[in-house]
Amino acid sequence: MNMVDSAQPFKTLLGPESDSQRTQYPYVTGTSVVGVKYKDGILMASDMGASYGSTLRYKSVERMKPIGKHSLLGASGEISDFQEILHYLDELILYDNMWDDGNSLGPKEVHSYLTRVMYNRRNKFNPFWNSLVLGGVKNGQKYLGTVSMIGVHFEDSHVATGFGNHLARPILREEWNENMSYEDGVKLLEKCMRVLLYRDRSAVNKIQIAKITEEGVTISRPYALKTFWEFNAFKNPTVGAEGSW
Amino acid sequence: MFRNQYDTDVTTWSPAGRLFQVEYAMEAVKQGSAAIGLRSKTHVVLACVNKANSELSSHQKKIFKVDDHIGVAIAGLTADGRVLSRYMRSECINYSFTYESPLPVGRLVVQLADKAQVCTQRSWKRPFGVGLLVGGLDESGAHLYYNCPSGNYFEYQAFAIGSRSQAAKTYLERKFESFMGSSRDDLIKDALFAIKETLQGEKLKSSICTVAVLGVGEPFHILDQETVQQVINAHEIVEEEASAEQEAAAAADQDAPSADEAAPADQGIAPMDI
Numbered sequence: 001m002n003m004v005d006s007a008q009p010f011k012t013l014l015g016p017e018s019d020s021q022r023t024q025y026p027y028v029t030g031t032s033v034v035g036v037k038y039k040d041g042i043l044m045a046s047d048m049g050a051s052y053g054s055t056l057r058y059k060s061v062e063r064m065k066p067i068g069k070h071s072l073l074g075a076s077g078e079i080s081d082f083q084e085i086l087h088y089l090d091e092l093i094l095y096d097n098m099w100d101d102g103n104s105l106g107p108k109e110v111h112s113y114l115t116r117v118m119y120n121r122r123n124k125f126n127p128f129w130n131s132l133v134l135g136g137v138k139n140g141q142k143y144l145g146t147v148s149m150i151g152v153h154f155e156d157s158h159v160a161t162g163f164g165n166h167l168a169r170p171i172l173r174e175e176w177n178e179n180m181s182y183e184d185g186v187k188l189l190e191k192c193m194r195v196l197l198y199r200d201r202s203a204v205n206k207i208q209i210a211k212i213t214e215e216g217v218t219i220s221r222p223y224a225l226k227t228f229w230e231f232n233a234f235k236n237p238t239v240g241a242e243g244s245w
Numbered sequence: 246m247f248r249n250q251y252d253t254d255v256t257t258w259s260p261a262g263r264l265f266q267v268e269y270a271m272e273a274v275k276q277g278s279a280a281i282g283l284r285s286k287t288h289v290v291l292a293c294v295n296k297a298n299s300e301l302s303s304h305q306k307k308i309f310k311v312d313d314h315i316g317v318a319i320a321g322l323t324a325d326g327r328v329l330s331r332y333m334r335s336e337c338i339n340y341s342f343t344y345e346s347p348l349p350v351g352r353l354v355v356q357l358a359d360k361a362q363v364c365t366q367r368s369w370k371r372p373f374g375v376g377l378l379v380g381g382l383d384e385s386g387a388h389l390y391y392n393c394p395s396g397n398y399f400e401y402q403a404f405a406i407g408s409r410s411q412a413a414k415t416y417l418e419r420k421f422e423s424f425m426g427s428s429r430d431d432l433i434k435d436a437l438f439a440i441k442e443t444l445q446g447e448k449l450k451s452s453i454c455t456v457a458v459l460g461v462g463e464p465f466h467i468l469d470q471e472t473v474q475q476v477i478n479a480h481e482i483v484e485e486e487a488s489a490e491q492e493a494a495a496a497a498d499q500d501a502p503s504a505d506e507a508a509p510a511d512q513g514i515a516p517m518d519i
């Protein structure tokens with residue numbers, strides 16, 4: 001009886017049913033996350049949408065969550081995988097707290113841990129289908145990094161996932177600076193989110209902006225951006241490219 | 246300690262509530278050659294006496310680098326110490342790889358203590374016969390811990406273990422209150438003085454001791470023999486000047502001939518590459 005039981009798990013990794021054990025494509029996905037360093041810490045923005053393919057199915061999904069005392073994690077991609085990652089991080093932070101000594105995991109350590117998790121899953125051909133933005137402040141040191149679903153990871157002064165890389169980062173490259181105040185940072189992020197709202201089909205007009213400083217994490221209440229649809233270019237979109245739509 | 250009917254097994258309690266095997270393991274620590282550690286707010290110094298078995302052999306390695314920010318000095322069964330050092334190195338490097346951050350020494354010490362405790366509660370194991378002085382850096386500064394074969398660990402400002410360590414402890418007890426604010430060089434000087442106390446009259450030379458330092462901005466490393474000898478010379482001279490003139494005169498007379506002897510004698514002892 002024992003011998004037959006031990007064969008079961010291996011059988012399902014071979015043969016026609018094996019692919020159902022691995023992530024092949026995402027189902028419920030979130031779109032861009034944008035993060036910047038500013039004077040007192042990190043600011044991160046994301047909308048609250050989760051799409052089911054081309055349908056904007058869920059509109060109140062929090063895609064940014066605090067991790068421990070010092071970090072904030074934002075995710076785009078498969079929402080169920082994000083929830084699984086949060087579960088792993090919950091356990092990580094719990095064990096860290098259980099040491100009950102003066103030490104705690106900072107954003108750099110969490111980022112490194114996530115990199116290991118993402119890369120390991122990628123190597124098993126069963127990735128967490130997410131792009132993650134990890135920001136935080138510890139002992140006055142600001143940290144902002146990103147990890148992709150294949151384990152590509154790096155730190156920068158401003159990061160974004162998905163469409164944010166193409167639409168938001170050019171704006172940030174022009175207008176970001178090290179000593180932005182909180183208000184400047186929020187304005188800049190709202191500018192990025194507005195462009196994403198106009199041009200990313202999976203964006204919804206309900207965003208949150210999260211701030212993390214030495215004191216801790218605050219995630220704003222959801223709110224909508226003001227939009228303007230009377231641009232001439234919007235009214236006559238194909239004027240520069242006759243025949244397109 | 247005398248033999249009794251409760252000391253065969255580590256898993257047998259005595260009626261007085263003692264585990265004799267564990268206590269015997271702690272005796273093994275006392276038989277090893279001395280190791281001392283002291284720390285300030287920012288630095289930890291570990292030092293040990295290295296006595297070779299014979300003139301023909303080299304001495305045993307008793308100080309190990311565990312990571313850039315952690316070092317350990319052992320006393321007792323050096324073989325057990327080597328195995329535990331390898332475990333510590335492994336833990337540090339795995340943590341560094343996962344978190345890209347140094348393992349806080351306080352956590353390593355607890356892991357080490359838990360490992361030692363297991364050996365006090367399995368009938369097919371024996372306690373480790375080695376005491377470890379673990380020096381390392383944490384978020385909160387420099388720390389010195391002592392890990393016992395019993396699975397206990399204690400934090401210290403300064404401590405000495407091994408044979409004739411009581412003499413060193415007496416010296417350290419006189420001076421420890423100033424250690425927190427000591428400079429790195431003062432700590433090294435105090436470590437050498439403490440080692441000298443355990444030698445009970447034998448001349449302190451850099452060939453019979455090993456000194457290692459680590460601190461904020463200074464990765465763990467073992468000081469080379471010339472540096473140690475320089476510190477010995479600098480402070481022994483100072484000490485002689487401070488004492489009575491007669492003693493100074495007598496010591497100076499002895500020093501001149503013995504200094505000449507020391508050089509060729511050092512060359513005779515086997516080289517200790519670390």
